[in-house]
Amino acid sequence: MKKGPLSAFTRSPNKAANVLPIPPARQRLVIGNWKMHGDLDLCLETVSVLADVVTPQVGLVLCPPAPYLGEIRRLAQGTRLDMSAQNVAELSGGERTGEWSARMLAEVGCRYAIVGHSERRRHHLECDQLTAAKAQACLNAGITPVVCIGESQLERDNLLTEHILGRQLRHLVQIPGWREVVVAYEPVWAIGTGHAATPDEAQAAHAFIRACLAQTDPVAAAQISVLYGGSVNEHNAAALFAMPDVDGALVGRASLSPQALSRIYTAALRS
Template sequence: MRKLAAGNWKMNGSVEDLDEVTALIAAHPAPGCEMLLCPPATLLSRMAERAAGSSLMVGGQDCHAKTSGAHTGDVSAQMLKDAGATHVILGHSERRADHGESDISVRAKTIAAQAAGLTVIVCIGETEAQRNAGDTLAVIGRQLEGSLPTSLTTAPDGLVIAYEPVWAIGTGRTPTLQEVGEVHGFIRATLTKRYGEAANGLRLLYGGSVKASNAAAIFAVPHVNGALVGGASLKAADFGPIVLALAVS
């Protein structure tokens, strides 16, 4: 299984920030794991041009479930691919909160993105209130049930699950390693019940305040096959050590 270090630039970045991409590529010509950055749509094609022929892959942060039509402001999976994307993040907690995305809509987008040939990173995670109430695994189970396709229609590496506890995103707080292991073990078991042995090939990422200082410890947890990184992916000097930690894990 090829491990994945994915960076989500969120609503950040301008053309001049693409110099960070050039620096990242130069520092990691053969990183020993898959390396991905997902910029805002305004930078996608230009980042893909910078990354052409390198070890870096480029992805989108969302897509519409339809291939085209009267959907002002939206971007289809086919458009992402045409712009140079190989991946797309779907169901991020910020999309679920800010845009009211449901598990059902995430599933529809996932199916559409896979049909377009993109690797999909589906995000799941509990709020702090849900964790404090002891509902973490129940919430994760519901999100997996509702957000994922009923069956695997692509190779296992075409679907990635990112566990991001909502309360850890951008806060500097992280679950304990035991808590990360509990959730990732639950996700793996749940996926195996749903998809059978093919689930062993699905990569499970952890996300939520991942940085150079904690990356190695997180990657040592069973069933953690990489990371979805937010703020630390904006600078090559911050993202690079995370890539290296994953490569040697």
């Protein structure tokens, strides 16, 4: 698979100039995004396997399709497992058949909600402004938005990675609550392809994201959790988590196996 250079991303990720200090407050997270997969049996198996694995050191978040949020809440009651929605409306209510508000998600127990996932951008034509509005709606309801950003293969090949990431982040930092978000770098060329970014590629992108945020607020940039998403699995997770600016993962296909997700989480604990 062709991978274009990343211009300024090619600097060594191990140089101190490219890595902002990691403050104690930076949260490490592993989020399992089932997308439009799963059933009640998977809900039961996943909670059964993972409930005793979770520790306070690293958060573990399950992100099932919306019809199963209530079942996950019921099964996970009394455990350290957290729950996320895969989508949310930018409005607090109204005539929007098929949508749900952040307040509703908070009421059923969601601590997080994914916004701006590449599949929402591609299939539902969601733009940067809408993603930022959804993020602020989450914050208004006490939910942490997981804001997804990333470039396509064509954009990468044309050396536009920094331009795309910078544009997406510029819209994000315009909302009042941006300092409380989680950012997920999900290179579109890696999602579902089996071709994850190398640890050095992921680190370079994450360092660039943090440097962009630092132009607005260096302290917040150092504190925001930046997750990697894109063909994360139990075989590459440990190497990705070893990178200083990779604070966890947004896991797709591999999260459909509770055993695989458990091993990914264990790798995050050991990093």
